[in-house]
Amino acid sequence: MRTGILARNAAVAAAALLVLTACGGGGEEGGGGGDAAGETGGGGERQVNVYGTDGNMGNALGESFTAQGSLAGMKGTTPLTELGGDFTDRLREIDPNLQDYNYAGETYDAVIVTALAAQAAGTNDANVFKEFINGMTVGGEACTDFAACLEIINNGGNVDYDGISGPLSFTDAGEPAEASFGILQFGEDNQLDEGATDYVLAGDSANATSDEGPAYAAAGTTGEPLVIGTLLPLTGNLAFLGPPEVAGARLAVNDINAAGGVLGQPVQLIEGDSGDASTDTATQTVDRLLQGGVNAIIGAASSGVSLTVIDRITGSGVVQFSPANTSDQFTDYNDNGLYFRTAPPDVLQARALSDLIINDGNNTVGIMALNDPYGTGLMENTRENLIAAGLAEDSIQTLTYDPQAANYDAEIQQMVDFAPDAVVVIGFEESARIIESLNSQGIGPQR
Template identity: 85%
Template sequence: MRTGILARNAAISAAALLVLTACGGGGDEGGTAAEGTDSGGGERQVNVYGTDGNMGNALGESFTEPSSLAGMSGTTPLTELGTDFQERLLQIDPNLQDYNYAGETYDAVVITALAAQAAGTNDANVFKEFVNGITFGGEACTDYAGCLEIITSGGNVDYDGISGPLSFTDAGEPAEASFGILQFGEDNQLDDTMTEYVLAGDGANAATDEGPAYAAPGATGEQLVIGTLLPLTGNLAFLGPPEVAGARLAVQDINAAGGVLGQEVRLVEGDSGDASTDTATQTVDRLLQEGVNAIIGAASSGVSLTVIDRITGAGVLQFSPANTSDQFTDYNDNGLYFRTAPPDTLQARALADLIINDGNNTVGIMALNDPYGTGLLDNTRENLISAGLSEDSIVTLTYDPQAANFDAEIQQMADFNPDAIVVIGFEESARIIEGLNQQGIGPRR
């Protein structure tokens, strides 16, 4: 899945830190959509874009008519996963449809385990100081077994994971990240042959402090217990299976290599639900009672904001594979919050570049009203303006994802009649896109 690396010409200003992986692309290629009406009364195409909250095959299952999503494209943090890793994930869960954030989840577990081994303790208040340094500066390694061998030999590690080079900043997040540009086909499923990859950010922005000296090689100690706070229910439930599979596979690999501190890692799983429920709070309370040292999750930025104080205040490390809100970069987390997912400041650059390269001059952005939606909306708008679009050529709006309908918001987009519409949302995106289709400005051909 998702093979081949194509390219797009950079359209954002030279100051933007977007690095493309190859050459070619641009023009009219990309998010082809329904036919609207131009100012002269003729027909034109409206390009529709999504982001990581809705660019998955689960979105297509909400549509019964063929081509309802055909040509809709969008961005999601994604690296070109190798066939071997995908096959190993399928051994964990044969029913996987997508692999979104599986690599980021796997890496979050591995980095946590390596930090605990390097620190010689399962105490998160101690091993948190080792997390950033695990991702840069030492001897390169690409799996837990290889990294553990370096630590056992008295060396320092630089873990380059499944999800990319990592290279964490002082804030505990990737300095650069790989993004997939995905596109739906005629069957309302992602067309893997159309996937392209771009890099955003700059590894030079990584932290320089590798942390304290490692504990004695081969240090032993109390068992490392890792909990998961991942979406098994709610509007991000489609992300749950690949993330759960990634966590299980990581623990399997860690234990097969000898575990952490001389013991097998214990995994305690839990549901995050979504921001409209208190599922996450209940799960966190249970995990804390189970004595976890670290919690992997949540996927939703909004959910993480409801529990981050509860987790870090208990002296437990929180490591999200999918939070992208830039609120976490400067959050007062006692140094206990990390993420393998890149902040929205990076995804916004990749998304804006995609929109500009497709030749759009007017853009409407519809975003759910939560930290994920508003953060990505604001950053995308800023990048579009930096790329040369005028402020009045961009119309933005936010919506309540729990609303009975989105008629007013859809009508606002229809009245604006832009070249491109960006939908930043979760499962409710299906109802919005169907409404856009009915107005003749959606992706249906």
Template identity: 80%
Template sequence: MRTGILARSAAVSAAALLVLTACGGGDDEGAAAEGDGGGGGEKQVNIYGTDGNMGNALGEDFTENGALAGMKGTTPLTELGSDFTDRLLEIDPALQDYNYAGETYDAIIITALAAQAAGTNDANVFKAYVNGITTGGDTCTDFAACLELINSGGNVDYDGISGPLSFADAGEPAQASFGLLQFGDDNALDNDATEYVLAGDESGATSDEGPAYAPPGATGGPLVIGTLLPLTGNLAFLGPPEVAGAKLAVNDINAAGGVLGAPVQLVEGDSGDASTDTATQTVDRLLQSGVNAIIGAASSGVSLTVIDAITGAGVMQFSPANTSDQFTAYNDNGLYFRTAPPDTLQARALADLIIADGNNTVGILALNDPYGTGLAENTLNNLVDAGLSEDDIVSITYDPQAANFDAEVQQMVEFNPDAIVVIGFEESSRILQGLNDQGIGPQR
């Protein structure tokens, strides 16, 4: 397993193997990067996205072939085996993407194992077991095997669908796998071109494996898990794989005998997005229904609106997709966890990809919310650490609710960078169309 601040050689080799048209490849790439730094000629600008927009739903907004061709980006993603994806398709045959399905699945498995190890469904007690479930002890890779370890007096180290996990003291992965994704000529993700890199270091995992386990076979009240996932709003494209991951996890847990001698109960709910109060209403309903843990939200901005209500009620919040680094040190009563890696890790993978493609000047367009601004700042810092000067980078935030993004696009036209990073959600398609209209987008 590769460790270190970033598996740089993997990112470089992945970029070389892809030979993406986004960067022209070989000598053409160098010519494009060197050509016309002042906007007086044509060059193909390299376009990058991140997990908020690197999905097939983005391509559905474009009808002209090649509108997204060669656009690349990063997303927390591990190489999912066909066994897992086939079982997800049994839950939802209409799935187009699998983003955060593994992270959602793992969040529920970890929660269930922590409750069994603690011998109670009280989150204020089983929260102390969560980090330790992911590191140290004997490795197991599914709920049934981990439950057998617990019931035989063993110590669990769950390595999940989404990666090695290995939580740090802050309740988040110390190391994570990222997918390097690419859109093809048909404006859909080219799965054959996907490569994987590791960011972070497992040595950052906690050394505190938690309290001693409850006696084997401990029983108690049923574990009730609620979901706060995006069925509507600007992250609705992430909803189907996350919902499928949650349902599959509960099915697997209950097929193995459940938790504390009883089936796990699932209460589903919609998070909406940060522009609505859907999440607040859903959380109120979930708390009233007596949930012990809530899986979600996907949006960092949404989670920040409900985290105090959830953790203040003594309920665990476990997000499969929050990446804002604000949560690392958040005052959450020890009740907030996430299987998604913080943006400090994704920014390293993204910056490495940009540098490996030979870009010397970079424009960043980021939506103005905790996810967008945090990832933009961390990416900028990593680009500077990699050798670019701050004068080589322009970072602009935008209002995702704006009527148009003409001003921001014009700033990119004037800067005329080698690469543009778009950090956003569903509004990204309008930004990318604006870039295409000005001849600096991904369109071929």
């Protein structure tokens, strides 16, 4: 049984459920609004809850809107743990202009785990240290930073790294068995209201691997330097995720090297742009990184981008470690045992998202998803979880869209005609145009 703060509510139609509307309230105090999702408020306007996910739940989305309240009350999920002030302060020392921290912790942890695995293996050869990666997250003696973990290794012990992004606890497939998700909400200023953020768990650490990996190399083993490349979105439709991820990688390398490095050498970092799936930027970057002799590549953020380069990376005997890939396709991908991720698969985010939707009292749900592995995978998993929670199949309408489309008039009209209690938008930067259209039809966050 999985754990979670948001319990699944089987009594979907319970009239006593508090309805959180897209404008952040359920009507005027004293019962002026409807008491079930989809009913009209005191002014006769139908209330629709709008939800997003990790691809669009960031402050960068708010910059696309000029009118106050365009996103007010829009809620959504993203893989996120409650980051400490010390960590975010140190990230801002790396990049004072950070707007969000999405996937910064996951990126930091991917670099740390890679470094610990190389030290434990006694080599920078990815085909050797890959066998140590899962074991860095389970069993052994708990530690929360590279220096403390390195001390355990040097004292002949086994490491269980509990990172910035959570306890990790990887499965045999090299991904978290359990993960923390942030339930985020936009305020009237179209920025995320940090005071409204809640955190929930999805998954079960009991599903983590029981294999702690091979015996560690002798303490203090030295060797050739560990070279880490990054394949992170500096351009393209996920560019808003780039700054926190880049800062996370740089901070991790700084911390590793301050503690003495790996194999007696400073870790080397070679940075690169992933672009998005509509360009060949990622392929060009991967070729450059491989030519530069990297042992591991951190990225990509986009599942679609990773699918274009995973064979190139793992086929070259290099570890690919993504901080943000969530598509379920990677769980069973034939990757020569060289692909890992600190981001949880969408089967877990879908549980957190569906719990949020159900507990907000929605009985009918429309889902608009980007037509790529991320969008379609999260859409289908969310739909399945909503049905398992008690919604009828015909009370859920799903559709996919082309992010490069000139407009989304046809898709928006489908939502208008369906008239759901809730609309879920699973996408990237193009979500702004979709939400503008939802607002113009009176079924968006703006009131």
